[in-house]
Amino acid sequence: MSHILIVEDEAAIADTLVYALQAEGFTTTWLQLAEAALALQASSPADLLILDVGLPDISGFEACKRLRRFSEVPVIFLTARDAEIDRVVGLEIGADDYVVKPFSPREVAARVKAILKRMAPRTVAPVEAVHGPFQLDAERVQIHYHGQLLALTRHEFRLLQTLLGQPERVFSREQLLDAVGVAADAGYERNIDSHIKSLRAKLRQVASGSEPIQTHRGLGYSLRLI
Numbered sequence: 001m002s003h004i005l006i007v008e009d010e011a012a013i014a015d016t017l018v019y020a021l022q023a024e025g026f027t028t029t030w031l032q033l034a035e036a037a038l039a040l041q042a043s044s045p046a047d048l049l050i051l052d053v054g055l056p057d058i059s060g061f062e063a064c065k066r067l068r069r070f071s072e073v074p075v076i077f078l079t080a081r082d083a084e085i086d087r088v089v090g091l092e093i094g095a096d097d098y099v100v101k102p103f104s105p106r107e108v109a110a111r112v113k114a115i116l117k118r119m120a121p122r123t124v125a126p127v128e129a130v131h132g133p134f135q136l137d138a139e140r141v142q143i144h145y146h147g148q149l150l151a152l153t154r155h156e157f158r159l160l161q162t163l164l165g166q167p168e169r170v171f172s173r174e175q176l177l178d179a180v181g182v183a184a185d186a187g188y189e190r191n192i193d194s195h196i197k198s199l200r201a202k203l204r205q206v207a208s209g210s211e212p213i214q215t216h217r218g219l220g221y222s223l224r225l226i
């Protein structure tokens, strides 16, 4: 069950949010001041903050800036119509979403759910092994590179998994074929090159400046953890 911290100085608005969020199964804490919310978040963190921009002590924007020094918790801003709408500023200082008053509390609850759902894979997915910028999850047959899930074919996955197993080691094409699980005949040896080529293209899409897969002419390939 996720816990939501609501920071809003108007009781009537906070009440509707507490009601809507509890109806969706969330637990809630309501505070009227930003300073108190920052202190609470530092000591017993909530899973998401709903932060009013116009608070009596410091603005929600300022509170979010301070929050970001120690927490990556998702933040939804509540902004007043006309006066405080500053989507760009809000998103620049690290908010995940914003809602303009007057709003539908059910709509806010739906956005809370959507943000927490988006967060879930990052925090729940078991990380099997981290090799530099690569995260290998053998059970799910997934590899993340710089935090991004690579869309790999089965052969590409096996290739990258093998290279990751012994970084800097030079693997011959034959050894890589073995790892991929294909018979090593002449035709397939060149096939490794085409798998490597498409693998490189996929890695480049994530980090265009890096070339982690090294070619060793006449020998084969190795992987650097960059």
Ligand code: CA
Binding pocket: 008, 009, 010, 052, 053, 054, 055
């Ligand atoms: Ca206010």
